[in-house]
Amino acid sequence: MKETRIILIGTGNVGLNVLKIIQINNHRSSNGGIRVVGVSDSRSYVAGQDLDILHIIESKEKAGRLSNKDFSGPEDLLGEHADVLVDCTPASRDGIRESDLYRMAFESGMNVVTANKSGLANRWHDIMESARSNSKAIRYEATVAGGVPLFSVLDYSVLPSKISRFRGIVSSTINYVIRNMAAGRTLRDVVEEAINKGIAERNPQDDLMGLDAARKSVILVNHIFGTEYMLRDIKYTGVEEKAYGINDRLITEVYSDDGRPVAVSRIVSLPENDFLKGIGMDGLGYQITTDNNGTVNVGDVYDGPYETAGAVVNDIMLLSKFLK
Amino acid sequence: MKETRIILIGTGNVGLNVLKIIQINNHRSSNGGIRVVGVSDSRSYVAGQDLDILHIIESKEKAGRLSNKDFSGPEDLLGEHADVLVDCTPASRDGIRESDLYRMAFESGMNVVTANKSGLANRWHDIMESARSNSKAIRYEATVAGGVPLFSVLDYSVLPSKISRFRGIVSSTINYVIRNMAAGRTLRDVVEEAINKGIAERNPQDDLMGLDAARKSVILVNHIFGTEYMLRDIKYTGVEEKAYGINDRLITEVYSDDGRPVAVSRIVSLPENDFLKGIGMDGLGYQITTDNNGTVNVGDVYDGPYETAGAVVNDIMLLSKFLK
Numbered sequence: 001m002k003e004t005r006i007i008l009i010g011t012g013n014v015g016l017n018v019l020k021i022i023q024i025n026n027h028r029s030s031n032g033g034i035r036v037v038g039v040s041d042s043r044s045y046v047a048g049q050d051l052d053i054l055h056i057i058e059s060k061e062k063a064g065r066l067s068n069k070d071f072s073g074p075e076d077l078l079g080e081h082a083d084v085l086v087d088c089t090p091a092s093r094d095g096i097r098e099s100d101l102y103r104m105a106f107e108s109g110m111n112v113v114t115a116n117k118s119g120l121a122n123r124w125h126d127i128m129e130s131a132r133s134n135s136k137a138i139r140y141e142a143t144v145a146g147g148v149p150l151f152s153v154l155d156y157s158v159l160p161s162k163i164s165r166f167r168g169i170v171s172s173t174i175n176y177v178i179r180n181m182a183a184g185r186t187l188r189d190v191v192e193e194a195i196n197k198g199i200a201e202r203n204p205q206d207d208l209m210g211l212d213a214a215r216k217s218v219i220l221v222n223h224i225f226g227t228e229y230m231l232r233d234i235k236y237t238g239v240e241e242k243a244y245g246i247n248d249r250l251i252t253e254v255y256s257d258d259g260r261p262v263a264v265s266r267i268v269s270l271p272e273n274d275f276l277k278g279i280g281m282d283g284l285g286y287q288i289t290t291d292n293n294g295t296v297n298v299g300d301v302y303d304g305p306y307e308t309a310g311a312v313v314n315d316i317m318l319l320s321k322f323l324k
Numbered sequence: 325m326k327e328t329r330i331i332l333i334g335t336g337n338v339g340l341n342v343l344k345i346i347q348i349n350n351h352r353s354s355n356g357g358i359r360v361v362g363v364s365d366s367r368s369y370v371a372g373q374d375l376d377i378l379h380i381i382e383s384k385e386k387a388g389r390l391s392n393k394d395f396s397g398p399e400d401l402l403g404e405h406a407d408v409l410v411d412c413t414p415a416s417r418d419g420i421r422e423s424d425l426y427r428m429a430f431e432s433g434m435n436v437v438t439a440n441k442s443g444l445a446n447r448w449h450d451i452m453e454s455a456r457s458n459s460k461a462i463r464y465e466a467t468v469a470g471g472v473p474l475f476s477v478l479d480y481s482v483l484p485s486k487i488s489r490f491r492g493i494v495s496s497t498i499n500y501v502i503r504n505m506a507a508g509r510t511l512r513d514v515v516e517e518a519i520n521k522g523i524a525e526r527n528p529q530d531d532l533m534g535l536d537a538a539r540k541s542v543i544l545v546n547h548i549f550g551t552e553y554m555l556r557d558i559k560y561t562g563v564e565e566k567a568y569g570i571n572d573r574l575i576t577e578v579y580s581d582d583g584r585p586v587a588v589s590r591i592v593s594l595p596e597n598d599f600l601k602g603i604g605m606d607g608l609g610y611q612i613t614t615d616n617n618g619t620v621n622v623g624d625v626y627d628g629p630y631e632t633a634g635a636v637v638n639d640i641m642l643l644s645k646f647l648k
Binding site for chain 2 (some may be wrong): 021028148155292306307311
């Protein structure tokens with residue numbers, strides 16, 4: 001297999017772990033492998049066909065930046081000849097920055113892998129149209145349910161089936177908060193703790209309002225039903241200051257209501273024998289109902305930035321394996 | 325996508341459902357699709373580039389045979405130009421018949437999909453060698469854990485990872501028996517009921533001795549660790565006339581013991597929060613521990629011949645999608 005050259009934009013928790021996993025894998029695989037030809041964080045970048053990944057990781061971890069070269073925008077990197085652009089940047093509010101970035105990548109002959117859901121949640125149509133017109137692909141395993149295999153299962157494991165329903169616990173923060181509130185604690189108290197533990201973002205409003213789950217619903221419904229929904233087409237609710245039950249979870253559901261695809265995120269009390277109820281505090285997971293492959297449950301035990309990075313690298317490897 | 329032509333050998337519970345799913349899918353997909361150019365059961369066959377699947381299904385269901393043409397062997401079918409040979413025949417004891425069949429298929433330019441585990445469990449080396457030397461592929465999703473996506477998940481969803489451990493409930497019959505015995509019933513009583521319900525085979529000795537699970541272990545360990553183990557390399561136990569606990573299950577495990585791949589099937593008592601314990605009486609499932617994609621749990625709610633047939637058709641579609 002030919003080597004796959006990638007440009008990685010964003011080296012926060014997920015992006016840095018992407019580099020670490022690539023480093024491990026390149027030592028493991030006898031042929032193929034992934035060559036990193038460009039990396040940026042918000043302030044600095046490195047580019048070139050002969051980069052030293054270990055050195056980049058060390059720079060970032062020790063000095064807080066990748067190099068002394070200031071990053072002014074994706075143009076700093078897109079000059080390098082590459083096969084895949086990997087987006088591990090933080091989400092923008094409207095997805096325009098992401099959509100523009102992917103269009104530039106497609107037009108430069110690259111496929112895209114993203115862990116950032118904002119572009120797809122806000123500008124699905126534009127991104128898919130731009131991929132199509134350039135005969136390029138975009139994969140986004142890490143955008144929903146962290147590291148749990150989801151889009152790869154839909155794309156490779158249930159090919160003969162129509163999916164009639166998806167139900168999942170796809171957002172960690174809000175479920176962490178609900179489950180701790182069910183133990184009698186206040187919203188404010190739990191959120192503070194979650195931020196301190198690094199489970200919630202420093203500004204957790206999007207998560208708590210259910211917006212994070214709603215953005216994931218957009219991607220899910222569009223992938224499963226071929227729609228071009230946007231955030232305004234999704235029904236969602238968030239967490240409130242109230243008493244939750246121990247079986248309450250924020251469940252994201254996507255299904256066909258008499259032929260019309262529906263996406264909804266809401267807090268429901270799960271029955272005792274529900275697979276989703278069995279997912280632990282640190283895990284994520286989902287259930288898909290298919291017509292020809294039964295009802296399939298998939299989940300993980302612990303889901304953090306490393307597992308999410310694993311999903312990103314899986315996408316890169318899928319593209320490199322099947323698009324050549 | 326080009327049409328994929330298949331020859332299906334064996335039209336028992338699984339094979340007949342393979343035809344039904346193909347029939348459904350061909351009406352659904354606008355392009356591509358699967359063309360059936362040969363079908364046999366143990367006594368009769370049909371062959372030709374313009375077969376009517378619905379008519380074949382009806383013949384089999386009403387008359388108990390596919391046509392009035394007597395089947396004398398795979399040679400009756402291999403003359404048809406086809407891309408994939410699908411083996412849904414009952415397992416032979418030594419796997420020689422299957423191994424010979426696949427070699428003929430590979431040499432005729434076909435890939436192979438099998439739901440029959442005997443060839444792979446008994447003659448893994450010969451089959452893989454023959455596939456390699458003819459540059460052909462074999463897929464076998466339906467041989468382990470029925471319709472639960474397993475080899476497709478290993479092949480497409482955890483690409484960056486080494487698997488360090490597989491634990492699964494991959495055989496229905498023996499677990500059905502153990503769980504009913506845990507409710508206080510005798511081995512003989514439960515087995516009789518299982519046969520009457522169609523859960524166990526009429527001759528359930530292989531299942532009860534743990535041989536069925538052991539054969540699956542061979543395929544698992546060879547797939548995951550690249551070994552060429554045979555049945556004699558597997559440790560396994562079966563069910564005994566004794567009192568089982570309600571958490572007892574036959575678990576099939578494959579792991580690396582200090583670098584040496586081990587495969588073992590045994591009855592163990594599962595802890596309360598074990599994902600495998602949550603799998604219902606009618607389901608199958610497994611847990612894989614990976615280094616870069618976390619610990620992934622996959623299971624289904626109901627697993628029967630239809631779901632197994634769905635796994636067979638998924639394999640056909642994977643071959644047709646990626647091998648052209």
